[in-house]
Amino acid sequence: MFEFTWAWVFLLAPLPWLVRALLPPADSGEAALKVSFISELEGLSGRRARVRLPALRQQLPFLLVWALLLLACARPQWLGEPLPMPASGRDLLLAIDVSGSMDYADMRWDDQEISRLGLVKHLMGDFIDGRQGDRVGLILFGSRAYLQSPLTFDRQTVHTWLDEAQINIAGPQTAIGDAIGLAVKRLRERPAESRVLVLVTDGANNGGEIDPLTAARLAAKEQVVIYTIGVGADPEERGVFGLLGFSPDIDLDEPTLTAIADATGGDYFRARNSEELLAIESTLDRLQPVAQKPTLARATQVLYPWPLSLALLLSVLMASQRLWPQQVQRWRHRLTRLRGQA
Structure with missing residues (x-):
């Protein structure tokens, strides 16, 4: 089916004529013969002066460019x-902690030390890619x-934005309550049986307003199921940090995370290393999809480049038609002058 997205644009068609009527005529700088008694001549002949046909022909290319x-x-x-869109799946929000403590490299990936956020990006990125239909x-x-x-079916873009997340981009503290509140606001308009929040953090709530x-x-109350994941190695596994007896930021508040999950019918998981986080990912992958109201979408093919390209091509031809004879004449003058000097 063919249609115009902004059909109201055609109301601008008389704009060139309005501009011509309202603005004073341009001064070409050339001498012109003005006949002040044209009206008397029309009265004597009984005929009105008409626009010459060549003038109309000269305007046609400009009218065509404007129409295009x-x-x-x-x-x-x-x-x-x-086309039917997926009629089953969940509405899944991921809330990822990007506070300063997520930068500590007390986790391991492929036998190399890696920051907590880096490990979350690796594994939760794969989790996003596998959520087909969600x-x-x-x-x-x-x-x-x-x-x-x-919420979107474009999992690749969500994965990309997770990879581009930076430490402290949302501030150095940890506002767990605000993250849950924002998720509820976004999920409350979705089907009640499909609302899921996966919250990943390594600390305790020490910021925000909720x-x-x-x-x-x-x-x-809004039937949002929350799965909480606590990230961070045990003190004895923290390498240099464990030897110094230093606990980055505030230690993980597991009782609160457990209470959040229990209150919403979800589960709390502890991720001390990559193996445990992989097991958590497998558990979350087993979430069964639920039936949702089918939606339809139409494949859209934009066609505006065609008239725009034609308008550009016609403009170039008109400009070259006007400039080329002048350039040829200049070359002829130069050749004549060179011959005279020779």
């Missing part, structure tokens, strides 16, 4: 047949919580 530009601006497009969204939180990606348990009760 209007056509392109109206954004013509061809809509394909309605709408996936991404929340990044630190001192504040921000929606990085709304208490985590209060946010969890709100999530339970």
